[in-house]
Amino acid sequence: DTDPVVAGEVLTYTITITNNGPSYARNVTLTDNIPDEIENPEFRYRISSNGGTTWGDWSDWSSWSGSYNLGTLPNGEKFEVEIRGTVDPSTLEGSVITNTASVSSDTEDPDEGNNTDTEDTGVITRADLSITKTLAKDTNLVETEIEYTIEVKNNGPSYARNVRVMDEIPEGLLFVSYTSTKGVYNPNTGVWSIGDMSDDEVETLKITLKVMDYNPIINEAEVVSDTTDPDTTNNTAVSDKVVDVEDPLIKGTVPREGYFEFFVDREGKKWLLRIPDRGYTTGWIPFVRLRDTENFMTGYYSDRRYYLKFNWYSSGRCSLIFNDRREGIGIKYGGR
Known part of the structure; x- marks a missing residue:
């Protein structure tokens, strides 16, 4: 029902099976080997005995195993099935998901050309990155050390590719060391290269710096990736505190x-x-x-x-x- 679909979001297929008669169709079976890109597929169904003019209630959602036996389908009856699942968040931008469904029965079918249908769905990616920056270790003395903590989260729904944070060291601060849960920080360029981040993944960078200036210092960091970000308002963070040490006596x-x-x-x-x-x-x-x-x-x-x-x-x-x-x-x- 969605084309293109966003990796990490739900994709729903609607399959309508109609017995065009003239006889009853016995032991009708729907087969749909859901593609690997679709995670945790489940299905529900409803029946119309008057060719789709009115419909019965939907069944409860159940796990989809790849096929379902509808039993006997009278002449003119419709059987509608919805199969849904989450598109693997790691699916690449530009991918195409191909899904083929087919129906069969024990009753001879005079026209098998309409017993199979294939749906191609394009995939796009969206990853909402957010960043926070705090001054975890404070000081009011020149030539003493402070520590910034930067936290980046991928709020999904897709994987974020080639994530990097720009955090150039401001004038008045001298780099000492860093630790990170993932990736590499280059103090010369100010770039923290994280790499790919899965949905809901959180990574942290701690930078230790020495304060060399007694003028107020404000530090800002920005996160970007190669994946389209649907909300860039949370991609920039300014430290919650201004570095402002004592002036010379x-x-x-x-x-x-x-x-x-x-x-x-x-x-x-x-x-x-x-x-x-x-x-x-x-x-x-x-x-x-x-x-x-x-x-x-x-x-x-x-x-x-x-x-x-x-x-x-x-x-x-x-x-x-x-x-x-x-x-x-x-x-x-x-x-x-």
């Missing part, structure tokens, strides 16, 4: 080292100093001493390599002395 420019940034993790009592143009960073280091009030902060750190001392006031006034003895880096800064 002190930043400035000094003659020898150039521009620097100094960050403080007040909760974890750690500090980090970096010189972006030189690719230099200390990483996060715990303070030896930190005094932190609402309007004033002072801290100190010293070991065989580093020396740090700073003062910061809520008014904007600040001072910082830093030395990296191994790298020969020295900063002495005072300002607002």
Whole structure:
């Protein structure tokens, strides 16, 4: 009853058997070897004793075995059968399903040319892909790691072919690692190549990234495939959270080292100093001493390599002395 039919949806065949007489047809048998593309076929039937003017009630649906014995069919009686089944969701676009039905009886038939009929049905594919993206591991500190979780689902009804997700790493984030339940993620192109997905299949990608920028970062992902998607409104996902880390507590420019940034993790009592143009960073280091009030902060750190001392006031006034003895880096800064 549908041509073309969508892979993964139900296809129904209607077969009408008529005894054109003049005699009763004895031991009438309908044979229909349903094609392999049709899954879980079932049938029902109804009878008209007046040539189709009125019909009796439909029978209940029953599993179709390939043939059914109608018994005796009087002259002028019609027997209508519906056979339905789900088209295999993996059936390829452009395929043709060929189904042949035939009827026979023990009574001699003067015209066997109308005892067989064949129906060809074209197949198209449709796969509704959806995607969600969440920031599963959050942070408010620069140069610490976050983790995005991307989930893709094929809502069917057909298989989705050559599924891929475009998730280019935004500026300000540095790739660390990934894990996926299927396929391969290329951090250089930002493409997660999943491959084919069956109907109702769900796959997950987790990407670990290091936050390198303290400006707000929004990350978006999009899923596509070679199969026509009937609903593209759910093919794009933006992370449920914006990556927005703490700004530098002190930043400035000094003659020898150039521009620097100094960050403080007040909760974890750690500090980090970096010189972006030189690719230099200390990483996060715990303070030896930190005094932190609402309007004033002072801290100190010293070991065989580093020396740090700073003062910061809520008014904007600040001072910082830093030395990296191994790298020969020295900063002495005072300002607002």
